[in-house]
Amino acid sequence: MNSDKSSQIVVGIGGNLLPKDIVELIKVGANEFFVGYVPSTWSDIYGFATSPNRRYWKVSSFTNFKDLQVAIDVIHQHQCKVSLAINELSYSSKAIKLTLDIAEEAIRAGIDAVIVADPDILFNVHKMFPKIAIHASGEMGLYNKCAVKQAASWGVNRIVLPRHLCISEIEILSGVSKQLTLETEAFVMSERCCFEGAFCFPTHGYLEKNFCNDLVGLVPFQDSNEITDLCLLKKIKSHLEDYNDWRSHEATSIEWLGGECGLCAVKNLKAAGISYFKIVGRGIKKDTLVKRIQAVKATIRDAESNNNIAFCQNLIGDSQTCQVGYRCYYRD
Numbered sequence: 001m002n003s004d005k006s007s008q009i010v011v012g013i014g015g016n017l018l019p020k021d022i023v024e025l026i027k028v029g030a031n032e033f034f035v036g037y038v039p040s041t042w043s044d045i046y047g048f049a050t051s052p053n054r055r056y057w058k059v060s061s062f063t064n065f066k067d068l069q070v071a072i073d074v075i076h077q078h079q080c081k082v083s084l085a086i087n088e089l090s091y092s093s094k095a096i097k098l099t100l101d102i103a104e105e106a107i108r109a110g111i112d113a114v115i116v117a118d119p120d121i122l123f124n125v126h127k128m129f130p131k132i133a134i135h136a137s138g139e140m141g142l143y144n145k146c147a148v149k150q151a152a153s154w155g156v157n158r159i160v161l162p163r164h165l166c167i168s169e170i171e172i173l174s175g176v177s178k179q180l181t182l183e184t185e186a187f188v189m190s191e192r193c194c195f196e197g198a199f200c201f202p203t204h205g206y207l208e209k210n211f212c213n214d215l216v217g218l219v220p221f222q223d224s225n226e227i228t229d230l231c232l233l234k235k236i237k238s239h240l241e242d243y244n245d246w247r248s249h250e251a252t253s254i255e256w257l258g259g260e261c262g263l264c265a266v267k268n269l270k271a272a273g274i275s276y277f278k279i280v281g282r283g284i285k286k287d288t289l290v291k292r293i294q295a296v297k298a299t300i301r302d303a304e305s306n307n308n309i310a311f312c313q314n315l316i317g318d319s320q321t322c323q324v325g326y327r328c329y330y331r332d
Helices: 019-028 040-046 065-077 093-109 119-128 145-153 167-179 230-248 263-271 286-301 309-316 319-324
Strands: 008-012 032-035 081-086 113-116 133-136 158-160 183-189 276-279
Touching (some): 008 286, 019 065, 019 286, 032 065, 065 081, 065 093, 081 093, 093 113, 093 119, 113 119, 119 133, 145 167, 167 183, 167 263, 183 263, 183 286, 263 286, 276 286, 309 319
Parallel strands (some): 008 032, 008 276, 113 133, 133 158, 158 183
16 A cells, blocks of 8 residues: 555556455555446446446446445455546436436445536435535536535535646645645546546447547538638637647557556645545556556655656656657646
8 A cells, every 4th residue: 555645546446357456456555446336227228338437338337236345345454445436427317316326336335435527416415325425526627716615515525636737726726625624636647638528528439430539630611611710710720730639649658558647747746735646547457557556656655856757757668758748647
């Protein structure tokens, strides 16, 4: 486990991991976990293409109560905590009932907190289970002080800060959270999409096109008659060029990194008041998660003396990825 009690490593895990895998993650430094749970009561109706937890693949979630119970028990036996993600942006009336049933099952299994994005889910969970801790997902989109204060008034205990905030913005919101005695959590490893999660409504690859990844080469408004505002057209084309540029640099040879990295920002995040460092990982292989946890743990441990770009480049084993800059979580 991570010995720095002021800096906790929070790791997403899927149903693909065995109890012994979870134990290994704890041994290398994980302090807390978050999971998705998609029982047959949901999947028999919606499959996995529609999800209660923002992950659309079976491997990313636990799918039966027994496996979820075992995972929670193992985590608790090692004095760690685990949260349930029910953080889809919105739900149909039928899906809301099923989602609350999912929450009830998970709470019965011993879950310590729920991660929510939809205020309606938040209100209902808080009413039905007033003692359960509530974490505001990054997908809730708390971008300013007023939003953080509003979430606190709703009973939120922890704020997961949106992926696209810069360090100076995080410092402000973390300060407000501290005044309200809220915990603060920030992403530090993997899956920083070029789009913002709180405004992301497309499907993710189950239809002909995956909107997030398949816009490369798209030419908007080929018919000049479709749009008459030339300034707007220029702006849209500029955004698309930036997107194409990002996609062309997205690939990395570092398999375990699996996306964007915020290691070199850990020192500043700690100074800003962040106590929980989030590693995206639901459905990821155990060995990959081990390397991610080890890297974050090393960065937290040596933040004061060695937390610089050269140190982080050495950890991930690739200076070029850092120099290009397209894989950086925090670019300020």
